[in-house]
Amino acid sequence: MKRKTRQREIIKHVFQSEKRPLxxxxxLSLAQGILTGLSLATVYRAIKELVEEEWLITVEVPxxxxxxxxxxxxHHHHFYCYSxxxxxxxxxxxPVEALTPKGFLLESHEIILSGQCSSCMHG
Amino acid sequence: MKRKTRQREIIKHVFQSEKRPLxxxxxLSLAQGILTGLSLATVYRAIKELVEEEWLITVEVPxxxxxxxxxxxxHHHHFYCYSxxxxxxxxxxxPVEALTPKGFLLESHEIILSGQCSSCMHG
DNA sequence: CTTATATTGAAAATGCATTCTCAATAGCAA
DNA sequence: TTGCTATTGAGAATGCATTTTCAATATAAG
Incomplete structure (x- = not known):
């Protein structure tokens, strides 16, 4: 059966405290700040499981x-900071539906804003 | 000096006749319909040059x-057909500026619609 | 505590898009 | 036409994210 491990708990914790897509x-680097020696393979294994159990979702940025x-x-979108x-x-x-070409069926959409985040702008 | 070759001409021709991002x-497969034996390496070499001379631009779809x-x-955006x-x-x-978080600087944006294109919907 | 086995770390392996190597070929200037 | 060399095709090599392998370790049931 599935076991509760320190590494998986830490990985979930990292998402909860960062509050942004990772x-x-x-x-890996955030979690290694808590558990030195954590391996990348474990990160990938945890991600895979968490996506399967729908605790995580995938974000694809071009x-x-x-x-x-x-x-x-x-429903939400994303902002990528160049800095x-x-x-x-x-x-x-x-309202992106307005952009749909005639005859096409719109099923989903993705909006990615880019620029500088407030930390990079000010602070 | 730079030479005009059949393969490069065909690759440009393919873009002009398809009228969509490729x-x-x-x-490769469209161009091979005209010149059998065209190689993928040549396609990559041509793309690289055409992007350098700004005849082509890159489109990144998540x-x-x-x-x-x-x-x-x-300025324009893209539609990806699942079919x-x-x-x-x-x-x-x-007007995507409205989405920009307070304190962030918006420099560019990308909108990708997805669903079914008219060819897949009808005919 | 003991035991069975799920999980881990490390490194090797995979999958893929893209680039490079090199001998053969083809533009093009003379 | 001739000769120089840019370009090509084919396959090997690279770079990268991700997955797998396997022996060592840790979880949790009994």
Whole structure:
């Protein structure tokens, strides 16, 4: 049966405290801050399980490797910061249906804003 | 000096007749329809040059390999068809600035619609 | 505490898109 | 046409994210 392990708990904890989408290497370095010696393979194994149990969902940002975020079950988009390379959740949406070409069926959409996050702008 | 070759001409021709973003394998198979024996390495070499001379621009669709499209110098977005996997250009835009989080600086944005294209829906 | 086995770390292996190597070929200037 | 060399095709090599392997370790049931 499935066991509760320190490494998986730490990985979940990292998502809860960062409150933003993370990629495998970000997860690794944040989690290694708590548990030195954690391996990347374990991060990947944990991600896979957490996505399967729908605790995490995948975030695909064009040109970047996969990011993952806690599954909050609400529609939102993302902001990518060119300076620190972090991805943030962005609430709200805009009426993109208007863009759908005639005869096409719109099933989903993705909006990725890019620029500088507030930490990089100010602080 | 730079030489005009059959393979490069054909690759440009393929973009002009398809009128949609193409990825390296699509370019290869379309171009091989005209010149059997064209190699993938040549497709990559041509893409690289055409992007350098700004005849082509890169299109990054989340989760997919790179696509390329003729540089029309106008702002637009993309539609990805789940059925045939083709990417299409979509004209127009929507006011995404409204989504920018407080304190963040918006520099660019990307909108990717997905669903079924008209060929897959009807005919 | 003991035991069965799920999980881990480390490194090797995989899958893939892309680039490089190199001998053969083909533009193009003379 | 000739000769120089940019370009090509084919396959090997690279770079990368991700997965697998396997012996060592740790969880949790009894």
């Amino acid at each position: 990629n495998p290497l970000e997860i 040109g970047l490797s996969l990011y993952y975020e806690i599954n909050h079950h609400h 620190c390379s972090k991805v943030y959740e962005v609430d709200g949406c805009v | 990825n390296p394998l699509e370019i 989760g997919l390999s790179l696509y390329y499209e003729i540089n029309h110098h106008h 045939c996997s083709k990417v299409y250009e979509v004209d127009g835009c929507v």
